[in-house]
Amino acid sequence: MTKTNAMRMLDKSKIEYEVKEYEVDEHDLSGSHAADMMGVNHDSVFKTLVLKGEKIGYLVCCIPVDRELDLKKTAKAAGDKKVEMIAVKDLQGITGYIRGGCSPVGMKKQFPTFVEESAVLQEKIAVSGGLRGIQIIISPQALIGFTRGEFASLI
Numbered sequence: 001m002t003k004t005n006a007m008r009m010l011d012k013s014k015i016e017y018e019v020k021e022y023e024v025d026e027h028d029l030s031g032s033h034a035a036d037m038m039g040v041n042h043d044s045v046f047k048t049l050v051l052k053g054e055k056i057g058y059l060v061c062c063i064p065v066d067r068e069l070d071l072k073k074t075a076k077a078a079g080d081k082k083v084e085m086i087a088v089k090d091l092q093g094i095t096g097y098i099r100g101g102c103s104p105v106g107m108k109k110q111f112p113t114f115v116e117e118s119a120v121l122q123e124k125i126a127v128s129g130g131l132r133g134i135q136i137i138i139s140p141q142a143l144i145g146f147t148r149g150e151f152a153s154l155i
Helices: 005-012 031-039 072-077 088-095 117-121 140-147
Strands: 018-021 046-053 057-064 083-085 113-116 124-128 134-138 150-152
Touching: 018 113, 018 140, 018 150, 031 124, 046 072, 046 088, 046 124, 057 072, 072 083, 072 113, 072 150, 113 117, 113 140, 117 150, 124 140, 140 150
Parallel strands: 057 113, 113 150
Antiparallel strands: 018 134, 046 057, 046 083, 124 134
């Protein structure tokens, strides 16, 4: 198994997590595909989205894979007037991760992180492990603690 930067960082902080690997479909990088391949409930698999706010700068949001981010709610949670998704072409330069393998853990810099509040209904959630085909299974509270993030209404 490949040890990703995200896993090394969690190990160093002694944060408990599991790893699930699945076969990647280069034509379908969706989190829904990841959930199906792992045979888990879609509500427990969270995609990582990177945005930019007018005042806050870059921010990270984790929401269930089948849901759409509400930009107004996200801006409110971030204490900003307006937020927008960054362009996919800018993702690797900002985070160090590629599309389909963007983890909220281990980005180049620590960005404000918001996790959809429905995560608290799950004992564990899956987020990208930092590479396509690798998911980290972690408690929502541990993720919030590690990223210094907060739960918020984002969808």
